[in-house]
Amino acid sequence: MGKLTVRVINRSKHPLPTFATDMSAGVDLRANIDEDIVLRPLQRVLVPTGLYLSLPEGYEAQVRPRSGLALKHGITLLNTPGTIDADYRGEVGVIMVNLSETDFVIRDGERIAQMVVARHEKFDWQLVESLDVTERGDGGFGHSGLK
Secondary structure: OOOOOOOEEEEEOOOOOOOOOOOOOOEEEEOOOOOEEEEOOOEEEEEEEEEEEOOOEEEEEEOOOOOOHHHHHHHEEEOEEEEEEOOOOEEEEEEEEOOOOOOOOOOOOEEEEEEEEEEEOOOOOOOOOOOOOOOOOOOOOOOOOOO
């Protein structure tokens, strides 16, 4: 399978993000900070990465939480997944939040989020009076039960 090319400016102190394995869906983004950030319980902060992207038209970058930080420390991201549009040229930032009861320290170079690049489609609306009937219907938000 061919690889997509994403143009990037790296103004961080760290190497470009890489895929951890051949079948990884995304790359880990690192904090690019001059001093530690203490993230207090329920506090949120925008953490810079030092990366600036130029994505091809029809693609977006999705910034997602890292499962290890979420499970071990209660650290996740707001606006998840955060979308970086193809026409955005600013620095990639990560909106982190501490959902635990203890302080969490973010250090320079720490892997703070994952980024996945994905294709998306443009669409047109078609205004209708009714929708096709499905078995699920309007069931949502846990409609299928616990098992």
